[in-house]
Amino acid sequence: MAESVVELRAAILEMIGRGADQPRADDAWNRLALRLFGYQFQANATYRRYCERRGKTPETVKTWGEIPTVPIAAFKEFTLACGAAEQAVACFMTSGTTNPAQRGRHYHFTLDVYDASAATFFKANLLPELDRMRLLILGSPPELSPNSSLAHYLDLMRDRFGSPGSGFYIGKEGCRRSACGGIFALRKRRGRRSASSGELRLRSLPGSLPGRRPTVSAARGQPGDGHRRVQGEISRDSPGRTVRLDCRALRCWAGCLR
Secondary structure, three states, X not given: OOOOHHHHHHHHHHHHHOOOOXXXXXXXXXXXXXXXXXXXXXXXXXXXXXXXXXXXXXXXXXXXXXXXXXXXXXXXXXXXXXXXXXXXXXXXXXXXXXXXXXXXXXXXXXXXXXXXXXXXXXXXXXXXXXXXXXEEEEOOOOOOOOOOHHHXXXXXXXXXXXXXXXXXXXXXXXXXXXXXXXXXXXXXXXXXXXXXXXXXXXXXXXXOOOOOOOOEEEEOOOOOOOOOOEOOEEOOOOOOOOOOEEHHHHOOOOOOOO
């Protein structure tokens, strides 16, 4: 019998809902991953052919490590989706750095899983002791980058965890210098050289600029604490203030229901 996408989604959300500190349960993870593989094998014809050529089917694959992975280039050549692309609620695309005319496309028919995964692990790793904080986002908002998963992600964090004063500081004309200048002037009057314990800076630069690869960095801590930018990561340098966090881990379930 074909897997119900509604029941599968509920099972994944239930596992995410246990939180980042849930006890490790390899058997439960394996069973859920195999259910997901079975659904994608059945619903995604292109992926099914890819698996069959490698001799991998739900009958032969016994552990999650045996599930065939798809190279990123495939998303540029084929429509890999478990449904009609025109019915997707979002289409996230690669940056096009290699070839702007041929960008990878990742279709989502719901963002419930993506959002739950992203928010759960952001909260656990960057704001474990707080509910909200002012988020200064040096990146472009979703309305300027509608196909950017990073823009969606940062806007989600602003909505879920941002306190008054949070927002994006990259607009149609580039950096909003007046807004940034006001913040920096206020910080200077308060004697703050860097992110205070009440602020978190999220940067997507230089990925917010045309033709540049996306980078995320975060800084939070006491006055004078700095941060460094790491390609593809939210990063930190010292224990207790911010944490290194591979962005791919935040999206571990993001595309499971393509």
